Amino acid sequence: MEGLNLLINGFMNSLTLVNLVACFIGALIGTIVGVLPGLGPTATMALMLPFTMKYGPATGLIMMTGVWYGAMYGGSTTSILVNIPGEAASVVTCLDGYQMCKKGRAGAALALVAIGSFVAGTLGIMGLQFFAPLLGNAALSFGPSEYLAFMILAFVLLSNLSGDAPLKGALMIAFGLFISSVGINPMDSYPRFTFGWDELMMGIEFLPIAMGFFGISEILNIALAKYVVPEVRKIRLRDLYPNKEEGKRSIYPAIRGSILGFFVGLLPGPCTVISTFASYSLEKRASKHPEEFGQGAVEGVVAPEAANNSAVMGSMIPLLTLGIPFAAPSAVMLAGLRMHNVEPGPMLFSTNPEIFWTFIAAMYIGNLMLLVLNLPLVGLFGRIAVIRPQILMPVISLICLVGIYSVRNSIFDIWVMIAAGVVGYFLRKWKYPIAPLIIGVVLGPTTENSVRQTLMLFKGDIFLIFARPVAVALLAVAVAFIAYKLVAPLLGRKIKLKVEEDDTL
Amino acid sequence: MFVLVLAGLGGAILIISLAYGFGTFKRPGPGLYPFFIGLSISIFSIVLLISELRSPMSPPLFGPGGIKTFLSMTVTFCLWIMVMPLLGYVIVTLLVTYAFCKIMKLEGWWKPLALSAGTALFIYLLFDIWLYIDLPKGILG
DSSP, rough: OOHHHHHHHHHHOOOSSSHHHHHHHHHHHHHHHHHHSOOOHHHHHHHHHHHHHHHHHHHHHHHHHHHHHHHHEEEHHHHHHSSSSSSSSGGHHHHHHHHHTTTOOOHHHHHHHHHHHHHHHHHHHHHHHHHHHHHHHHHHTTOHHHHHHHHHHHHHHHHHHHOOOOOHHHHHHHHHHHHHHEEEEEETTTTSTTTTOOOHHHHOHOOOOOHIIIHHHHHHHHHOOOOOOOOOOOOOGGGGOOOHHHHHHHHHHHHHHHHHHHHHHTTOOOOOHHHHHHHHHHHHHOOOOOOGGTTTTTTHHHHHHHHHHHHHHHHHHHHHHHSSSSSSHHHHHHHHHHTTOOOSSHHHHHOHHHHHHHHHHHHHHHHHHHHHHTTTHHHHHHHTTTHHHHHHHHHHHHHHHHHHHHHOOOHHHHHHOOOOOOOHHHHHHOOOSSSHHHHHHHHHHHHHHHHHHHHHTTTOOOGGGGGOOOHHHHHHHHHHHHHHHHHTTTTTOOOOOOOOOOOOO | OHHHHHHHHHHHHHHHHHHHBOOOSSOOOHHHHHHHHHHHHHHHHHHHHHHHHHSSOOOOOHHHHHHHHHHHHHHHHHHHHHHHHHOOOOHHHHHHHHHHHHHHOOOSSSSHHHHHHHHHHHIIIIIIIIOOOOOGGGGGG
């Protein structure tokens, strides 16, 4: 009953003009970003952080989630219409979506995807609303050793699930942790790795790092890539009606995709991307006509798109309940909330419950907005997909430059962003995953605190961790996962989870 | 090559963090945490280096003309940073957008010019009028 009251309050808070406009702008920009190949939701969210500073933390959170969420909706449009995924979580949608388009069923596919995404989003929000406070309460009993163990587990899973080389992922996490250790250490006020530079005393800011690695490096990447003009098929409003059979065949895949996506969202790494692959393969196995997959099976379009939407909601749980982001977009969200002096974690539900419930309510509204926005405007979004990068990239570059300067009026931050962009360009070329680096940067201070507090709590005897059952269980899972990865190839059961590197990781 | 840089970085972090003071596990010094980061970077990069020696060469970083575009883009970014406090963000934004359009081979002169003017106006309206952010106006201020 208390939850219902809080939700009603959340609706009242979110139904303010500012929050509704923030939700709409976030959803619209997110959809456009999803439609446009290249710039992904993480870069866009980082880019929008300075603008959210003008308003409260709940408004900022609503706007940023709207972007992430909208990108999942928008990503499917180009997959279906042009066979080019707007972002990596829509790669799978191309397989059957474009085939449906070739058969003249593009409108139906887009409509079913929008409805499926709406269902998945709603189920995902319900899951978040139900599980987050429960897990938040459970996490209240977490001490520094449990946090440390949890972070080690997250790092192990993250390095294994991002990109195709676990060592590169681990290296990037360590590199990110190093970046976060630059500056005066708050525990003992000792300056580290500053080399006498005043600008480095306060540490390297997260925002220029995120915008450099995700924004500038992508701009450089696109500027150097060869542009091929895609051909977009026109969609009329009357084409959007799916037939009875298509509708019937979509119901269970949408529900299965939603549930699967939500739980995959709890995993560290590119959860939205993994959820689409997992959901597609589940549907193929569950289908009575697996031979239709790849030829335009509606299940192969609806289920993955439902999964990536509910995965977004699932991935909010570790962020909101533990303050630990498992994916790059949620790392940006954590940085955004910190800029507003809000620290997500178990205490969020007791200290700032209105933020959580306003966010939940706004997500219900945002989900509905996206459905209304996506169906009638699908033709327009199709046209946006063909805007040339020569027109878009110069504008985005300048918004990055002015945007990052506007946060602290710091020229140094712009240099950091450009340096991160150049390094990020090479990292992409050498196939180093960028998301673990960003998560390493954002989790660095928490990791160091946990390490120090654990050591001090145990008076230097690290083996006392074996007296903490939750920490031991978490570490055991991490060790078991590493052992499995090492032993599996020797047993001839090589796990191959290859995920296209992109910024949704 | 990058893995070599990281291996060097790991080694440097190890040495510098020891100079900061490792302390003990009971009373950690400021160098304890970075020491373990340096150790992890060193170990991971050496293992990766060994495995990369066995793998085939990676594809080239730049296609034909790519390095010229890459350098032009990077230098233009740097120019914006250096000139913006002097000329002001509106004028520099206009010039740099035009430069980006030309580097990215947007043909003609009126399209890049219109885009540059539009971008400068948009950025002025967004930051100055809507967000009330005081940015250097340079000679226009």
